[in-house]
Amino acid sequence: MKQKISSRHGLAIGRKVPFLVRFKKEAPYHFMIWLAVGTALVFNYLPMSGLIIAFKNYRMRLGIWGSEWVGLKNFQNMFVDFYMGNAIINTFAIALLDTLTALPLTILFAVLLNEMSNKALKRTVQTISYLPHFISWVIMAVLLQNFLHPIDGLINNVLGIFGKGPILFLGRADLYWPTIIIASMWKNIGWNAIIYLAVMSGIDEELYEAARIDGAGRFARIRFITLPCLSGIISIMLILRMGAITNTGFEQAFYLSNELNFKRSNVLSYYLYDIGLRRGNFSYSTAIGLVTSSVSAILMLTSNWLAQRIKGTGLF
């Protein structure tokens, strides 16, 4: 047992500090923290105890204890549930596609923005670029509805000028993924670029000077200085992205999914919501949630561990 040696509480150095004395001195801080612990216990941990209904056939009339215990039946059902498999595939596909397209484009945008020599224009473009981040997905959905409308929508009208037929963007399963990914890019690239720009502004000017003197052109300087300096923050961003995978596509599905594109718009988080709060199958929905949370936790831990192995950085 470590000796609690402390000079911080005004006692002579080297003396063991009794638990109660230390607590009395530190008490106000603990009270402050207990505010948060209390909230966490109520709003984070209490719901975790509700996970038990995943192993029951929960009926609101019977309450949690009165509902019948069914063991792993809800989980077994997942394996034969077509929509569950479909949701898993869509979730990971959308997350993967989104990362593969959005991440490089965000970095490209940040790098190009950084290369601008006209400071006023650079600042203006940057400020404009993250405006879409500040609107909610409700608003986004209305804008998309407006622009992608087959008859009145702007996009289809422009296509009409070039002689292309109207495209029912929101009614076609094969167009769903591109549509929401491009929409997400419009919404998020400016905001996500902020962190990369911030890191880039911290890169030492002398590195660039030295490279320029050595004859490195603009693209060489980007390749050998800018990008390597960004690798740290990129891996942190990817780790954070891992934790959010299971939540992918919820808002888009909520507003943009319909029977026509359901094959592609059905994602885990939305399926969970639909099963639980729309159709009232609390138990099955909770079971899906338990699986989703666990997978998400494993992904986060794994990517964090991986990052620490590779680079020595990590989140925790």
Next chain:
Amino acid sequence: MLGRKNGLMSATLAEKVFEAFNSGLMILIAIITLYPFWNSIIISFNESIDATRSPLYFWPRVFTFDNYAFILKSNKLHSAVINSTLRTVLGTLLHLMYTGIAAYGLSKRWLMGRRIYMLIFIFTMYFSGGLIPTYMLYRSLGLLDNFLVYIVPNMWGFFNAILFMAYYESIPDALEQAATIDGAGKFTIFFRIIFPASRPIFATIAVFTGVAQWNTWFDTITFTTSDSLITLQSLMTKMINEAEAQKIMAETMGESITRGLEIIKPVSVRIATLVITTFPITVVYPFLQKYFVKGIMIGSVKG
């Protein structure tokens, strides 16, 4: 930075071309970003029947305030504005104080049992009970269909606490020690010294929380049913659906509904509501830039 003309060398033709191309591209991106907003504005100021005839591109064809005059009469809109504003202000203030104080306690690294506290919080970032158990909890706490559901669950946020803690570390110990010598209690120190010294981080978190509160729609839809609790975002959710939008319009028009729908179409009312919902944030956000840029930096770099 990189394209800056060095005193010894003048910009070569290649650099000039790149600069022009890059600037052009950036301007194009800015236009693409802004256009949907601009388009919404011109539709909202355009006479409704005319707007549905053919698309508007750059300017209103038939300028009018009618769409706004109409929606501003709606009781639902009044409730929505009040609720959105109230939850943003109250929710943000409470969150700042609650999380700000708790994070201060947590920022003392030498505190007894700190590691346990941190573990309790860190675990919640990895794992949660999920939607249904949360819904059941709110039901038993009486938070369903209750304004407090907008406020209470949002009082503490560990992610923001991390940002607070990172900032508190930059405050010199000497300030607190001097106050302690003068006999100040820990809470007094927080309110009299730490809080005034932490204005930047409080401003940053205020921006993050405020925007989140204004934009949240999920809790309204999932946890409330009364019309008295609708927010601008949930009103928008209703208006996406054509039938719902007409219903809302009908409430304002009263008896003249059939006649009314010949004059003003749901799409115009919807877009006008959209502009009202988005307007506050759009106007305010450029001035808040320095706050959230700093916040992002602390959050991601410091981890």
